Amino acid sequence: MHNDRWNKPTETAVFTPFAKSLRSASFCVMLSVAWLVPAPHADAQSYQFNTVQIDGNERIGDSAILSRAGIARGRAISAGELNDAYQNLQASGLFESVALEPRGGTLVITVVEFPTINRISFEGNARIDDEALASVVDSDERRVFNPTQAEKDANAIAQAYSNDGRIAARVQPKVIRRDQNRVDLVFEVFEGDNVEIERLSFVGNRQYSDRRLRRVLGTKQAGLFRRLIKRDTFVPERIEADQQMLRDFYLSRGYVDMRISAANAQLTEERDGYFVQFNVQEGQQFKFGELTVTSTINGVNADDYRGVIKTKSGAVYSPSLVETDIARMERKAIRDGVDFLRVEPVVTRNDRDLTLNVEYRISRGPRVFVERIDIEGNTTTLDRVVRRQFDSVEGDPFNPREIRESAERIRALGYFESAEVNAREGSSPEQVVVDVNVVEQPTGSLNFGGSFSSSDGIGVAVSFAEDNFLGRGQKLKLTVSTAEDAQRYGFNFIEPSLLGRDVAFGLNLDYAETSSSYNSFDTERIVFQPTLSFPVSENGRLSLNYTYDDLEMSERDDTTTGFVVANDIAAGRQVTSSIGYNYSYDTRRAGLDPTSGVLLQFGQDFAGLGGDTKFVKTTAKAIGEKRIFNEEVTLRATLQGGALAWSEGNNRVSDRFLIGPSIMRGFETGGIGPRDQSNGSDDSLGGNLFVVGSLEAEFPLGLPEEYGISGGVFYDVGNVWNLDDVEIPLGSSIVGESGSFRHVIGVSLFWDTPVGPLQFNVSKALKKEDYDEEQKFEVTLRTDF
Known part of the structure; x- marks a missing residue:
């Protein structure tokens, strides 16, 4: 047993023992050919072998060797054909060495087979585990060892490792010989240090600061959490994607001439980090000029x-x-029964007033149909999950824009590391095959952690989540x-496409036992809530729900209970059975202005479908956001309220509105x-009515962006009142x-952590009341608007 290894780095490594044997074999063949063709007229010389003798083969049969060599018994062959036979055998990758020697009417073929791989292992790897490295290696155990393939595997x-930011990593393959012509293939890994990006900078940007552009990338x-955040390592492919992100950012804001002349990455003197610089040419900002529509299809009125165009001139x-406007027109064509309608935007540039006129030309497109949709690479995800992201099905007219949008929806699922969608010609020029190639990634998580709530205290939280269940x-x-x-125990399930439709079904089960820190009672609550939600407009969505709420209040031994709460406790267990709806209108992703967004929500619950109570509970919320000063400062305004109209049963404190810091800052839960x-x-008794308004601003503090820290100020005003019924x-x-x-002002510190x-x-x-319970400092897990 002994070890053999390559002498050079993996880029130009040569397997030493095999190379020596290969040189010997080559020398042997050269001598054989020289013996066969000693004179210039050897090209005309031919040989005929009645017998072929094969020596040295153990696993590969004689017929297989003859077939690869291309030699037939009894047929005359030239010296050149004999050399071709040698090259064929050598190129097969099955033999360590090959020799061909004519002996009268017999051709002797002597081979030394490559050994088989007994075991593949990795040494020196700590950052990437064996399973992950095995997935990038093409050499297989119990198959023929190939030095060229081993070299490729090392690369x-x-x-x-380079993709993980360790560009200095080196990999050296070696073999350990075993009996029966077997070898163990070992990849020795020297991982090196992580090469991080020390600074991201920009040149030529005037409209947007470096800080704002870094948020795009x-x-x-x-930063502080470099060991937990993987995106601070240098990956050339990621830099290329960042350039496209920058272009999209500027284009969405009217800078149609934006160019990136260069993206330079320079190693630090210590060779442990990179300075990355983007050279940007912003150009001028353009707005929409005149928007027109023309049609060349009979019966289609422009x-x-x-x-249906919602974009306005001047935007x-x-x-x-x-x-988006083209999509609206195509949807109208489908509703009108117009097939193969195509909309081509023709943009005319007006440099004088910095506007772009857009003419939407409606024409009849080619009669091309979708023949089929082929999906590959999804080992876990079912085909139908990918297929339902397509608006088109087999037999529908082919629409390139729809295919692009479908590709974006597939990528947005979060199930795949990469997803490529391409169209190619099918069985005829009128048919198109859509190929979908995906690479899956983990979608489940098991989390152990701590929890902190100003109202519930410190605790332990365990959760299991799977975004692509089965x-x-x-x-x-x-x-x-x-x-x-x-103590809370919860189960949540969502089927995003019920019966293959754009209808989401949700099921929520919760069991909670609480010992309220802001009231003198404990609760035990069971909630069962199925929901159905579906789109009703381009930005609107409607959700329908049924709620079964079983709640029992109990008196706490070490507290004094007020008369109203004591009366609620005496009522015993109370069941609420209600149906409800919630409508939301959200322009954050599909709005006309990428620097602003609006979220509107309105919902009602109607109790009385069985149970012990009967009421109507109404809630509403409106949020508007705008980014100003070249999107460095974010302004946000929120207005929300609720009303409870009670008809039957005991109107308890647990049913009314109790306002906490998540709605109005500066006070405890139930503090007002x-x-x-x-x-x-x-x-705290809560109230049948509440209204809260909030104004806030978020801005940078001048700290290095990698710290992920920004500041803010806020002003909240609100009230909770009414104990009717x-x-x-x-x-x-x-x-x-x-x-x-009540009126509250304050400052905020936002910190993006892993x-x-x-x-x-x-x-x-x-402004507050004497009996209010203030909370001057709080820490919360921020929810993004």
């Missing part, structure tokens, strides 16, 4: 199609808005949270609104029933 491993500068030009595109989540004052101070208690026992001491508006975006708030109440 593939080195490339995997997928690549990030090395004015009718002009009416900042964006190719995505043009694509490859069906379904979402499944199981959660267990045990906080100091609350009516309170029961009878019997020495101080219970609440049974108030005699002797109760109630304050704040009529309500008053565990999520954290928000720290410090607030001061400008």
